[in-house]
Amino acid sequence: MIPIAKPYLDKEDAQAAYETILTGWITQGPRVQEFEEKFAKYTGAKYAVAVSNCTTALHLAMIVSGISEDDEVICPSLSYIATANSIKYTGATPIFAEVCPETYNLSAADTETKITAKTKAVLLVHQMGMPAEIDAFKQLCETYNLKLIEDAACAVGSSYKGKKIGSHSEIICFSFHPRKVISTGDGGMITTNRPDYYERLKLLRQHGMTVNDRVRHESSKVIFEEYVEVGYNYRMTDIQAAVGIKQLDKLDWLIEERRKIAAAYYKAFRDIDCIRLPEEPSTCYTNWQSYSIYLKKNAPIDRNTLMQKLLDEGIATRRGVMTTHRELAYSKTHGNIKLPVSEDLHDRSIILPLYVPMKEQEIQKVIDVFLKLIR
Numbered sequence: 001m002i003p004i005a006k007p008y009l010d011k012e013d014a015q016a017a018y019e020t021i022l023t024g025w026i027t028q029g030p031r032v033q034e035f036e037e038k039f040a041k042y043t044g045a046k047y048a049v050a051v052s053n054c055t056t057a058l059h060l061a062m063i064v065s066g067i068s069e070d071d072e073v074i075c076p077s078l079s080y081i082a083t084a085n086s087i088k089y090t091g092a093t094p095i096f097a098e099v100c101p102e103t104y105n106l107s108a109a110d111t112e113t114k115i116t117a118k119t120k121a122v123l124l125v126h127q128m129g130m131p132a133e134i135d136a137f138k139q140l141c142e143t144y145n146l147k148l149i150e151d152a153a154c155a156v157g158s159s160y161k162g163k164k165i166g167s168h169s170e171i172i173c174f175s176f177h178p179r180k181v182i183s184t185g186d187g188g189m190i191t192t193n194r195p196d197y198y199e200r201l202k203l204l205r206q207h208g209m210t211v212n213d214r215v216r217h218e219s220s221k222v223i224f225e226e227y228v229e230v231g232y233n234y235r236m237t238d239i240q241a242a243v244g245i246k247q248l249d250k251l252d253w254l255i256e257e258r259r260k261i262a263a264a265y266y267k268a269f270r271d272i273d274c275i276r277l278p279e280e281p282s283t284c285y286t287n288w289q290s291y292s293i294y295l296k297k298n299a300p301i302d303r304n305t306l307m308q309k310l311l312d313e314g315i316a317t318r319r320g321v322m323t324t325h326r327e328l329a330y331s332k333t334h335g336n337i338k339l340p341v342s343e344d345l346h347d348r349s350i351i352l353p354l355y356v357p358m359k360e361q362e363i364q365k366v367i368d369v370f371l372k373l374i375r
């Protein structure tokens with residue numbers, strides 16, 4: 001069976017977790033701090049704050065950006081549901097805009113049409129690791145005085161205009177879920193260049209507490225913490241961070257390996273006229289978190305039958321990225337909107353297996369069976 005994805009975790013990662021457990025300091029301690037420092041350096045951001053996952057990262061990003069009830073935040077519907085949920089947690093309303101069919105990323109032109117007097121921010125997703133047009137959105141947000149928040153859950157290690165995702169705008173959120181390119185089990189990270197955001201994020205992730213456990217532990221004087229606002233428990237554990245440090249060392253290599261597999265798919269499929277392959281814009285360097293192929297109307301097989309036939313031959317696939325407005329959680333409030341591009345992309349796209357290490361014969365099998373079924 002060829003799976004859709006699998007995390008790359010090795011003995012070194014396991015050893016790091018093992019050693020951390022034996023140190024006796026297992027949450028929000030020295031490993032978390034080291035992971036944050038390394039992550040900030042890697043992305044080129046001034047600060048990084050580790051949290052429990054990307055959904056909690058996005059929630060905190062909303063709060064520090066000042067999003068609250070009565071606000072509107074524009075985001076794609078074509079995204080994992082956590083994108084819109086993070087807006088809902090603040091009491092604000094997600095407003096769904098269309099994406100570009102070539103990149104699956106938010107369209108700046110359609111986003112502009114959705115701006116109202118209530119709009120406070122744009123939540124820009126780098127879908128499946130492909131960087132969105134950050135500069136166009138920075139311009140748009142400046143023009144309309146909006147906050148820009150990046151959902152880079154899938155985009156760790158990807159670059160836009162020669163710079164790693166993580167320092168182009170004010171606040172960027174990452175995921176280390178096993179379905180992403182590097183993993184800490186669950187886990188998330190927020191990067192920012194703003195010292196005020198950095199300080200508040202550290203408070204909010206740990207109950208609004210002014211002095212963390214580690215500082216109290218290391219102090220030779222008795223110190224008392226204060227709780228200055230209602231915060232959350234969105235901590236990352238040191239066990240996760242120890243794994244994250246080792247994963248980060250392997251990230252560039254993992255991306256190179258992923259790009260070789262994507263290149264093999266591109267070479268094998270590029271002449272087939274009934275499909276559209278994902279294209280990397282010249283400004284972007286993607287980590288290929290997922291490889292999604294769109295079936296045009298003249299395809300000889302429908303998407304779901306294709307998925308079943310691939311599965312029958314031992315190849316797992318997934319349908320295209322979900323449309324949030326058509327899920328029950330949102331269809332009651334957002335069900336009457338129409339997003340034809342997003343809906344069509346979801347309905348007609350198929351995600352192929354892509355993971356490291358993917359054996360030569362596994363890649364070839366996916367190519368051969370896919371070609372047989374699509375021709």
Ligand SMILES: *Cc1c(COP(=O)(O)O)cnc(C)c1O
Nearest residue numbers: 053054055080082083153175177
């Ligand atoms: C995976 C994902 C999330 C959620 O990340 P978690 O770490 O699982 O909370 C958010 N947004 C997008 C676009 C994602 O793909």
